[in-house]
Amino acid sequence: MADFGKTDKVGVKGILITRRDGAARGPYDVVLGTWEEADAILRLWAKSAAGNGCFETCDFRIVFEDANSYSGTYYLKQQDAFQRNLLSIHIRKVCEETKIAWEAEAFLRKYAIPAAA
Numbered sequence: 001m002a003d004f005g006k007t008d009k010v011g012v013k014g015i016l017i018t019r020r021d022g023a024a025r026g027p028y029d030v031v032l033g034t035w036e037e038a039d040a041i042l043r044l045w046a047k048s049a050a051g052n053g054c055f056e057t058c059d060f061r062i063v064f065e066d067a068n069s070y071s072g073t074y075y076l077k078q079q080d081a082f083q084r085n086l087l088s089i090h091i092r093k094v095c096e097e098t099k100i101a102w103e104a105e106a107f108l109r110k111y112a113i114p115a116a117a
Helices: 035-046 080-081 084-099 102-111
Strands: 012-017 027-034 056-064 069-076
Touching: 027 035, 027 069, 035 056, 035 069, 035 080, 035 084, 069 084, 084 102
Parallel strands: none
Antiparallel strands: 012 027, 012 056, 056 069
16 A cells, blocks of 8 residues: 655644744744744744734744754745745755755655645
8 A cells, every 4th residue: 555645755743933023022032843843833923913014024944853953034924824835845845946055856755845736
């Protein structure tokens, strides 16, 4: 019997998201265990983000099960409250835009970063 949920990619051990600015009093950190939890937090925070076309800064660090990590900044907008896969789509977009500068394709082949549904 085939195991369709099985992947040979390295999974996530933890995700740290730090809200740096915005309507909420910050900065503060949230430690999460899954992509779905990260998505839920970003969507929740987006509801209180500035609605005037501006963005608010959220730093993130993803630690994978092999102890490697990936860090960056996500620019949270109010319309993000209605989107899905916010962090994983952001990472894939950064990989696409910067693939010449580093081994982005190898990174995406090795690590379990969800694609857009």
